[in-house]
Amino acid sequence: MIKLFTLKQQKKDGESGPDRGKRASAAQLRIQKDINELNLPKTCQVDFPDPDDLLNFKVVIAPDEEFYRGGRFVFSFKVGQGYPHDPPKVKCETMVYHPNIDLEGNVCLNILREDWKPVLTINSIVYGLQYLFLEPNPEDPLNKEAAEVLQTNRRLFEQNVAKSMRGGHIGNVYFDRCLK
Amino acid sequence: MGNSWTGVATWKWIANDDNCGICRMAFDGCCPDCKLPGDDCPLVWGQCSHVFHMHCIVKWLQSQSTNSPCPMCRQEWKWKAG
Numbered sequence: 001m002i003k004l005f006t007l008k009q010q011k012k013d014g015e016s017g018p019d020r021g022k023r024a025s026a027a028q029l030r031i032q033k034d035i036n037e038l039n040l041p042k043t044c045q046v047d048f049p050d051p052d053d054l055l056n057f058k059v060v061i062a063p064d065e066e067f068y069r070g071g072r073f074v075f076s077f078k079v080g081q082g083y084p085h086d087p088p089k090v091k092c093e094t095m096v097y098h099p100n101i102d103l104e105g106n107v108c109l110n111i112l113r114e115d116w117k118p119v120l121t122i123n124s125i126v127y128g129l130q131y132l133f134l135e136p137n138p139e140d141p142l143n144k145e146a147a148e149v150l151q152t153n154r155r156l157f158e159q160n161v162a163k164s165m166r167g168g169h170i171g172n173v174y175f176d177r178c179l180k
Numbered sequence: 181m182g183n184s185w186t187g188v189a190t191w192k193w194i195a196n197d198d199n200c201g202i203c204r205m206a207f208d209g210c211c212p213d214c215k216l217p218g219d220d221c222p223l224v225w226g227q228c229s230h231v232f233h234m235h236c237i238v239k240w241l242q243s244q245s246t247n248s249p250c251p252m253c254r255q256e257w258k259w260k261a262g
Binding site for chain 2: 025026029030033034084085086117118119
């Protein structure tokens with residue numbers, strides 16, 4: 001076993017970084033498989049602004065139940081050359097009133113950070129994001145105000161979400177309309 | 181001088197899965213960093229019975245600073261003796 005470790009180590013260097021036009025990189029090969037195997041519910045959709053670039057794309061989630069029903073939320077995915085050893089960078093481009101998404105679009109989802117493992121796929125992340133809209137989690141908030149309202153007054157939280165999706169102020173923050 | 185023979189052999193890794201969960205390439209192929217399958221790009225097993233291309237799992241374990249879980253089951257990765 002020890003011998004195995006030293007095998008072929010030298011080959012690993014020079015093989016990172018984007019090599020467009022040449023042999024597809026490990027990240028490109030892997031993302032291609034992920035995309036081919038996507039199996040998403042009708043509430044989720046993937047868009048490629050540049051069809052030749054599989055490493056940068058958008059995921060649109062339009063929940064059909066619970067608090068965020070009727071909304072339409074766009075996430076940008078940036079898949080680095082370290083994929084699948086590093087998770088993609090995911091940001092929410094739609095401003096949303098949500099305990100686990102801050103107003104800059106940072107998303108708090110365990111599998112995008114500490115619980116990422118390379119056997120997870122784009123499909124797993126999309127399901128994770130969809131789950132955030134069905135079960136917002138006030139325990140680990142990025143938007144503390146929203147989390148507090150969810151914890152103390154579910155009814156008010158529901159009203160705030162509806163108001164934010166119609167376009168309006170929650171406190172002194174303005175949310176753009178994001179209803180379908 | 182009589183008949184001549186051309187030898188042909190096939191080989192296969194015996195694994196309980198077809199693809200490496202990390203790179204998703206076939207076990208009978210090689211990891212994306214290699215060109216030829218076989219002894220140069222071997223498979224390795226953990227005590228949890230999960231199997232990966234050696235290069236894929238080593239890269240993952242090296243990227244983990246503290247504990248190194250199996251990417252499949254999150255148990256601590258322990259090499260299964262050959």
